[in-house]
Amino acid sequence: MDVPEVKAILRELQIEVPSWAFGNSGTRFKVFAQQGVPRDPYEKIADAAEVHRHTGAAATVSLHIPWDKVESYGDLAAHAEGLGVRIGVINSNTFQDDDYMLGSVCHPDKAVRRKAVDHLLECVDIMDATGSRDLKLWFADGLNYPGQDDLRARQDRLAEALDEVYARLGDEQRMVLEYKFFEPAFYATDVPDWGTAYAHTLRLGAKAKVVVDTGHHAPGTNIEFIVAFLLREGKLGAFDFNSRFYADDDLMAGAADPFQLFRIMHEVARGGGLDAGVNFMLDQCHNIEPKIPGQIRSVMNVQEATAKALLVDTDALGAAQAAGDVLGANAVLMDAFNTDVRPLLAELREEQGLDPDPTAAFASSGYLEKVAAERIGGAQAGWGA
Ligand code: PSV
Ligand code: MN
Numbered sequence: 001m002d003v004p005e006v007k008a009i010l011r012e013l014q015i016e017v018p019s020w021a022f023g024n025s026g027t028r029f030k031v032f033a034q035q036g037v038p039r040d041p042y043e044k045i046a047d048a049a050e051v052h053r054h055t056g057a058a059a060t061v062s063l064h065i066p067w068d069k070v071e072s073y074g075d076l077a078a079h080a081e082g083l084g085v086r087i088g089v090i091n092s093n094t095f096q097d098d099d100y101m102l103g104s105v106c107h108p109d110k111a112v113r114r115k116a117v118d119h120l121l122e123c124v125d126i127m128d129a130t131g132s133r134d135l136k137l138w139f140a141d142g143l144n145y146p147g148q149d150d151l152r153a154r155q156d157r158l159a160e161a162l163d164e165v166y167a168r169l170g171d172e173q174r175m176v177l178e179y180k181f182f183e184p185a186f187y188a189t190d191v192p193d194w195g196t197a198y199a200h201t202l203r204l205g206a207k208a209k210v211v212v213d214t215g216h217h218a219p220g221t222n223i224e225f226i227v228a229f230l231l232r233e234g235k236l237g238a239f240d241f242n243s244r245f246y247a248d249d250d251l252m253a254g255a256a257d258p259f260q261l262f263r264i265m266h267e268v269a270r271g272g273g274l275d276a277g278v279n280f281m282l283d284q285c286h287n288i289e290p291k292i293p294g295q296i297r298s299v300m301n302v303q304e305a306t307a308k309a310l311l312v313d314t315d316a317l318g319a320a321q322a323a324g325d326v327l328g329a330n331a332v333l334m335d336a337f338n339t340d341v342r343p344l345l346a347e348l349r350e351e352q353g354l355d356p357d358p359t360a361a362f363a364s365s366g367y368l369e370k371v372a373a374e375r376i377g378g379a380q381a382g383w384g385a
Helices: 003-012 041-055 073-082 098-102 110-130 151-168 194-204 223-232 258-270 291-310 314-322 326-337 342-351 358-365 367-374
Strands: 060-064 086-091 134-137 174-178 208-213 236-241 279-282
Touching: 003 291, 003 342, 041 060, 041 073, 041 291, 041 358, 041 367, 073 086, 073 110, 086 110, 086 279, 098 110, 110 134, 110 151, 134 151, 134 236, 151 174, 151 194, 174 194, 174 236, 194 208, 194 223, 208 223, 223 236, 223 258, 258 291, 258 326, 279 291, 291 326, 291 342, 291 358, 314 326, 358 367
Parallel strands: 060 086, 086 134, 134 174, 174 208, 208 236, 236 279
Antiparallel strands: none
């Protein structure tokens, strides 16, 4: 693909940012407060709009319910639009209530399952108000000990819950199911892997797809294979981008392994995923770095990985592969990965009327100083609060 074609695709690429990235977060040992952190969903959206203002590539914001509960979602959506962004995916939360200690939609008690499904249905009501297309489902359900509950019955309960929510979706709405192989449960989780998520969404129908959170795999998992497979089957719905060194670290996308992000974006591009309604979101928690620049960095990292992926000489790659030229094929891929795409992206930003250096532009905008002075009093938002 030549440079003008690469730029045309990058101009359209949007990376959704999560509202919770702008609140305080930390580890189970300590949450560090930062100055100017938003105190409500309106302020979170204002911060998210800054990411878009400087990158032109983050036009939508994911909400997490109940963290982002407000009186009027129509009003919140109008607030977002006034700032040049829109509300994107609605993330459900069935993991922070005492009732959910033994699970939510897979809980052995029918009353708890009812409560969880009602929450999911409420999330679809919110989607109606915000105009959101996707409901993101991640369940913390699972077991810590063998024998704790019936693995098989829990799949039946999960299927029953998913059926009810699926039936509530409007024609243009979708549900996207996220998998995770551990945490908070350590022996078994009820949606541990892409195979389980794929089987449930396949049974449900075309409006159900799979979410790939890049932090939710065992070390060494070939995530680009999963991406290629799901795209081939029309079942890749969304990404939660972040990076990890050890567990589900939720670090900035592309920070730990830019080569992996490139390989993923190569399969996305190869499988038509840049044009298939896939939602690209950052699911990150910024514990020690400032949050808005942290999101800007991740958006830029995804853009860089995508630009490199688009620069792969696919004809030369195909020819080398067909000839069994192992080293030649690998060299084609590595040439693209080793290309410095920063000048290309800087040029693109200038063409879009943006500063070629979004990080520096944000730093000199005075926004951080302004909100630090203004946001005094009230309770700072935080992951889980
Ligand atoms: C779970 O680890 C997860 O990735 C889900 O997407 C949650 O909704 C999110 O983290 C919260 O950060
Ligand atoms: Mn996630």
